[in-house]
Every structure is written in C-alpha cells, then in structure tokens.
Amino acid sequence: MNRVAVVSAGPLTTLQDAGRAGLAHLGVPPSGAFDRNAFALGNHLVGNAPHAAALEATLVAPTLRFAEAAVVAVTGARTALAHGEPIEVTAGATLELGPCRDGVRAYIAVYGGFDAEPVLGSRSHDLLTGLGPPPLRDGDELVVGDAAGEPTPPPPVRMSDVLRIAPGPRDDWFEPEALDILTGTTWRVANASNRVGLRLEGPPLPRLERGELLSEGVVTGALQVPPSGRPILLGPDHPTTGGYPILAVVLHDDVPLAAQLGPGAPVRFALGRGQHSSLGES
C-alpha cells in the first residue's frame, strides 16, 4: 500500500470526488470537486475510475513525499509541476507543487485514487458541514487506494472569463434593469470567498420590495442576492436551501470556470444561448 506524506499541506487542501448529490432533501450539500472538469481530467490522465478521490489545493498546493513509485497528474490551476499530463513519481520522491497560477484550485490525482473513509458515499470534505475527511495538515499521511479502472473521457473544456447564465428562478424579485447590471458589470471576487460561495463586488442589484422569500432549494452556480444587493455565486458546499432571491444561475458547464476565480479576479456574466429573461420583452 503506497503511503504519501504531507510535508506541507498548503492553506486549504482537501480530498474531493464526485460529491454527495442526491441527499439535498436531508440538508446535505452536494460538495465534490469545484472544478469538475479539472478533476475529471486528472482521473482520466492517470487511468482512474471517474469517482476516484483527488486532492483539491487552494492558492498554494502541497508538498508531498511518496513512499513508493506512483503516477500522478496535476490539473486545474498550474503549479511547479508539469501540467495536464501523467507524471511518473519514483519511490521516495518529494513533489513540491508551490503556489497556484492561472487559477486558484489545483487538482492532484494519483493512480488508484486517494483513499479515506467515505462519509455518505463520498470522500469529499465539505467546508460548510465538516462532513468527510478533514482538510490536510502538515505531517498527515495519505493512503493510495485501488480506484484504478475504466476512466471515462473528460468533457471538452471551455476557457473564458465570461460565465454564461440563465435568468431566474426569482428574476421577478428584481427591478427590470437588474439583469442588465449583472451582465454589464465586470465583477470582482471578494476575499471572503470559498467553496460555499464566491462573494462578488460591484454595483448593487436592485431588488423589489417583496418582503422575505420563504426558504427554497438552491443549486451550485446560483447567484443569490442578499439585502446588500451584492450577489453570491454558490459553490458546491452551499446550504441546500436559502431565503435570498436568485436572479440567475450559471450554466452547468461554466461552474468549473468559477472554481478558478480567486480573490480580486474579474468575472463577467452573459446570457447563455437560448436563455432569455423570463420577464419577457419590455
């Protein structure tokens, strides 16, 4: 059994897999790799089954020492290691990945996957609830599992700093110009952003006075608007229900782009093809 020593964990490195979809009615967030595409590519490159757990590093990637030979791949944000290709690691080697570039979340996949006790069917750490294996700490030891298997081809990846959205479900809780402000503004990702949500800085999105919304289910990628008018883009560890109206939702294929936006990063939104305001033409 191959063991991997965590020499340096980085500020937030967690195990992530496909997450806990299907349990939202119990209040369990979906969790799972934020940049789904980078995660899938990593497992594909090392020859893993698509559900194998990988490391998700944030801002600074870890330093790892491998007891035995291994095959790894680094995807998502770039690090000091070769990007997007299988890397042969010799027994006893130490990999120092260093700071993330061109994104803030790097994924480290290993042939066999990282093992840990699954919680509710997943090895993902959930930042909101603490479910799943805890974040890595310096001196931890990781175990390589046996999740090698039939990899599926990763989805084609779109690169852009414009995230496509669909209006709704609560665009009728906003002034008519809110959607134009959303799509006409270059937003900045605030420091207080994480896997639960990205807080966006920009002009307030004007809400109608309609009182308090009764709690309703929400999805990853939703742009919920608290009374401040500044939207929060919900990440995979979002609470399953919310009481703030959602002006628009980032399309499923573009959520991974949001995962790579760090503090201060600019981000813009555009209506996706075939998406139009449910308010109709005015």
Next chain:
Amino acid sequence: MNVRPAGDRAALIELSDNDTARAVARVLAGRAGIVDVVPGHRTVLVTWEGERPPLDDVAPAPVGATGRSAELAVTYDGVDLDDVAGLAGLSREEVVARHTAASYVVAFLGFVPGFAYLLGGDERLRVPRLDTPRERVPAGSVALAGRYSGVYPRATPGGWRLLGRTDALLFDADREPPALLAPGDRVRFVAV
C-alpha cells in the same frame, strides 16, 4: 403549479402550500434521471443529469405525510425563554405548555444536514429572529423563529430564539437514514 428555470440542470416548481410541495416531491423522488428533489416551504427544486425530465404533468401524491412520528424530549431552560414569553405576552410556563401542545409537521430540511423546519406551531409563539444571530448555538438547541420551530443538529451560528435542548441525535452520517426527521414526519415536543 408554476415551473421556473433554475439554470440548465434544475427547475423550481412553485406550489400553493407546503402539503402540496411535499406531495409533489414524493412523486418526483422516484423518477428516472432526477438527481435531487428538495422541498421548500412552497416549492420543490428538481435537479437532473442530461435531458430535462417532464415536470409539467406532476400530479401530487394523495398525501404528503409519511405516517411517521417522533417525540423529542426537551429540557425547557433556553436562554431566550423569558424573551419569548415577553414577546408573546405569556408566562414561561404558558410558552412551554403551548410549545408542547402543538403537533408539528416537518415542512422541509435545510440550513445544515438534519435541520428540520417544523410547521404547525402555536400562533401566539410567532416571534421574530434575533436582530443579530449568535455566533454559536449549541447542538440540540430547540428554537423558534417566525412560523417555524426547529432543533439545531450541531453547533452552528444561528438567529432563532432558544427555548431549550434535547439529547435527540438529529443527524448521524453513520446511521441509515442519517437524518432523524424527513419531510412529512409528525413531531411533538415533550417537556422533561
């Protein structure tokens, strides 16, 4: 019912009340291709993989109730008991009497795993949330706010008013099912 888009992999179905929402959720939960079915107060969120499933033909199940019921033993010594009594114009004893007399139904779960929003409480006990939420509410706290009662499954920040505490384990990831309460369950609080 009114179906609103929630991105390209989900829809929010608006319904007339919570009973209907739970009934629709029960029908949809079994359908192929559907990933999550999340009842809210008067809504059902549906998420799917691949093609959008048909959602416009959903007839609610005859009943939204599960037939299950739970009794939660509560020590009514919460730090907000006096404030709730003051806001309601009742004595502490009357607050406890009214909170234990009501028969609640689990409207939906959310906020954190296992947190059940309970409807059916006494109208006199409708009190607003705290202006400033507490940074830490202890696990097992029995609380109310607005039209809801609930129990905090774990220590979290929270803005509901605390009436007491229960030893009941609301959520345990190693248990099947992990959540003690499900939408449609009946709940009573019993003072100990």
